[in-house]
Amino acid sequence: MNKNNCPNCDEEMKKGYIQSGTRLAWVPKVSKLSVEPSLSKGSVLLSKQNRFSINYVDAYLCESCKKVIIDYSGNED
């Protein structure tokens, strides 16, 4: 499979980023106690962080399917 093609429709996806002021994570459950996602068991940190609290992650957009694919393989430091 071509990395830049949509796994759903196989159209070419647009490379970009999802940017946030807080860290980005996939979490099994939304925390109601904190704005920042908790990195408890089962959660996956997605964002890289630089100074000025800019968090971002590489993301590919499919305009046909209205889906965003996040590749977090480069985030394990």
Ligand SMILES: [Zn+2]
């Ligand atoms: Zn698609």
